[in-house]
Amino acid sequence: MDTGTAYDRPQPSYRKELTEVGAGTPMGELLRRYWHPVGMSSTFDSTPSKVKALGEDLIAFRDGQGRPGLVYPRCAHRGTTLYYGKVEERGIRCCYHGWLYDVEGHCLEQPCEEGGGARRDRVRQPWYPVEERYGLVFAYLGPPAKKPVLPRYDCLEELAPGESVEADDSSIGSGGPQIVPCNWLQHWENVVDPFHVPVLHGSFSGPQFTAQMGIMPEVTFESTARGVKVISLRTLEDGKVHRRVTEVVIPTLRVVPDPLVQRFQKVESIGWTLPIDDTHYRIYTAGRVTERGALGKIRSRLGGRRWHELTEEEHRQFPGDYEAQTGQGPITFHSEEHLAASDKGIALLRRFLETQLKIVAEGGDPAAVAFDESGAYVRFDAGNYLVDAARAA
């Protein structure tokens, strides 16, 4: 009799508490204790634009005084979207009856009311605080009493002569388009999975990075105060060892050194794996560069062409991160997984997240939130390093 057939297999399920990001969900509330990038600085301008983060639709704009604003789309008056609003010196004005709001949602004018609205101070357009840094606009979507300081990251603060920081919103590292139709955690887990590199990016699809990255590494996984660290050692032909350190840092940071290993140095750029909603994510990146536009050149290419320039046939022949991760479905079914020893990074990451969920559920402050500047300076270990065999161990 046949064994192991697909007949009568259990209904698959996924771990909602690890994946779903909406307001009020466990992971949604954990993520809402941190700042997230929601656009480039240039996204916030005098034309209102649509932004979606953690399952929330929002409108981004920049008032005439240069202040970025992020507000709930539906006008507090009668619900018309502010997407059709006009940005003015003092804020954004709804097209329907002209109510004007500032970047903190205060209602400044109600032109159809007598005297411009005697009771307009009773109205507040729902808004979120934002801050600009590294060419990005970060928003805090969490409980006001718990708003932490927006962190600074050593790799973006400590610049060598000639270096500057630039930002990118094209989802570098997704292996595909700007908006990726699967759960954010599928991507984030991929960062602590060094073993897929020689298979997916090596033997399967030809060396997508460099020949050296195609070597099966010797790997150590470590839990950190802020997430998980992966150390991959590859012995090179000259006997030296390529020590590559990759990190994931709460809330969604991917701290991945240049996969092309153009230089041995501390990690060049960091990416935020922004959950758009439960089944879509995008990546905002900020990095040190010596010339403008250098960041985008990290993107993987096949024969010089980017993902969207390839045919479906080519995607099937040369699958990459996008195919592997969206190929797990909109939200992967954890009930069907068979994690192995090589998946230790993923196990550590899930354990780290479970711990943080528990802390928040019990009323505490999760890892790496800081309420003063001194605590908000983050130092990474990540980077590509060339070391002697003796020092690598």
Add this chain to the structure above:
Amino acid sequence: MDTGTAYDRPQPSYRKELTEVGAGTPMGELLRRYWHPVGMSSTFDSTPSKVKALGEDLIAFRDGQGRPGLVYPRCAHRGTTLYYGKVEERGIRCCYHGWLYDVEGHCLEQPCEEGGGARRDRVRQPWYPVEERYGLVFAYLGPPAKKPVLPRYDCLEELAPGESVEADDSSIGSGGPQIVPCNWLQHWENVVDPFHVPVLHGSFSGPQFTAQMGIMPEVTFESTARGVKVISLRTLEDGKVHRRVTEVVIPTLRVVPDPLVQRFQKVESIGWTLPIDDTHYRIYTAGRVTERGALGKIRSRLGGRRWHELTEEEHRQFPGDYEAQTGQGPITFHSEEHLAASDKGIALLRRFLETQLKIVAEGGDPAAVAFDESGAYVRFDAGNYLVDAARAA
């Protein structure tokens, strides 16, 4: 600490009893006590066509004797849609097994049954009564015992020499396409909201109508036996007063005088805001004209171009009724509204509807249904009038 942020806001909701129109819902049953236009006279012809009203899919046709018919799409035999049927002298015939139905759903032939179907009188194709008037076909989708007389309207009955009545199905007044993807009540409420005119159609998008309509009016709202009436006074440069009266009349009538104010006179046309389903509506219009095609010229244009000829960029720069109303979402969230003094017309309209819902729930006949011709003649106050300042008050 930040106040008024969008964090932890309540789940939004809408008033189902005012908006949803399906069979068996409170508003659906109220609306089903009236006649509604479901097509132009020309819609009903020898080719079956699809019609949707109050959430019901139906098939319209006109038999060889000229009688319009409106039937349930699924053939009573085995459910094949009569959309693929053939219209004949005596009715409509299903393509599958040839059952023939007349405009009242009687089964006239069953060609695959012996003798043409000895028991065919036991079968009835569900149908609705229809009547033609003003170039439109009206249907009654309600309880047969409560079928009222199809009303006549003074502005379409009392014609000056050279005038005739014509109909239009292009949704004049929607500010957009023929089928509008939002709840019908969002549009209907807009009719009793004269204050949006100088903002949305004035300061925001340039004068979409005339310069004079851009003046902020002095407004009086009144409940009527059939709905709500709005009187807007605008003092003109010569000291005379433009007295503009707009009405909404149960079930869905928009009685709006020419917004271009080409002449001072009683309202020229009326529109029915037909709910297609809960999240779509369209407008049928009938009006007095002196030349054919004049009705369609009322449609708003931007630089001579109609809505569908404009780019999305132009819609954003010059939003109109379509953007303001669909911008409230498929069904606006009443739980989030902040109605102000200028919204009195909307408050009166909702109160009027609540009263009618209560009457129907208690087994009574709602406003303006008449069971004899004499009670079914409707006189409007609506119009653009030029009056002396003294008489305007």
Add this chain to the structure above:
Amino acid sequence: MDTGTAYDRPQPSYRKELTEVGAGTPMGELLRRYWHPVGMSSTFDSTPSKVKALGEDLIAFRDGQGRPGLVYPRCAHRGTTLYYGKVEERGIRCCYHGWLYDVEGHCLEQPCEEGGGARRDRVRQPWYPVEERYGLVFAYLGPPAKKPVLPRYDCLEELAPGESVEADDSSIGSGGPQIVPCNWLQHWENVVDPFHVPVLHGSFSGPQFTAQMGIMPEVTFESTARGVKVISLRTLEDGKVHRRVTEVVIPTLRVVPDPLVQRFQKVESIGWTLPIDDTHYRIYTAGRVTERGALGKIRSRLGGRRWHELTEEEHRQFPGDYEAQTGQGPITFHSEEHLAASDKGIALLRRFLETQLKIVAEGGDPAAVAFDESGAYVRFDAGNYLVDAARAA
């Protein structure tokens, strides 16, 4: 007062137990006791392809040794679809971490695990048994203990000199495209409905088959051990009688003689009405031919053109099986049917299915499953025959 209107009609419903095919449903479990074609032999090749049957998404491939494989799409490791996998000599390899599975789901390699995966025998990729015959690949999606012998059919086994068997996956007999968006039973019931032929294919749309098929037949319906048989007699001009026998055979077989009646003989081909899911089906066909490609020529045409070459206007003027059956909706509402005497075949078929559902529910083996070759040889009565009037009765 109007009678029989569409007001206040009951909510329609359909018979789930007869129509829905998912795992665990009554009909789904009945159908899972049989083999179903899931692709042409050529579908199974060195490029993985997507297959859907009985609501289940699967991946088809053929390993380097020529063995066809049918597996659950999600890799047992971490869920990446094997659609992006690589087919090798011994099986299919996932793109993400390179786990290799054979056609029975055994995990042969785990390249990221030490030693290629010491515990890989604990992992099994869900799979289904397949067998090739008649140019098709058949799969058994049911309980392993109940796997029957794949049947042989006399009309495909007993070949005249010069005849061979060929297969087709274009859904011959659907009257439309390869994948038809309605429930499979709507099509299958059509096979035991000989009366629609002179209407739908005759008087309605002109003779879609032959003039002779346009004659209203004298029909006898019979239950058989395997399904239902329909005998249609048509007296021809020369006094001879055209005796046409059509069968449906469990699980989904349509045994329909050439509707163009090119020769009087035993049925030339059989079709499997494969339920893709609850609201889509497709037909695989196998038939005796004397020259390659002859099978596809049976497809109905209008003026030489196939269904997808006709305009919507032409489909409306000349509706066929596709329009009649999809026109019943995704799943027809049985609660609204009015079956008549001419629908006896449908009534018999439903009764037959009800009996089989009951047998399976009670733990028995349904009709026509055989566990040895001798019981798995099926003889049909179906065919077009020319007989003397006396012998026809």
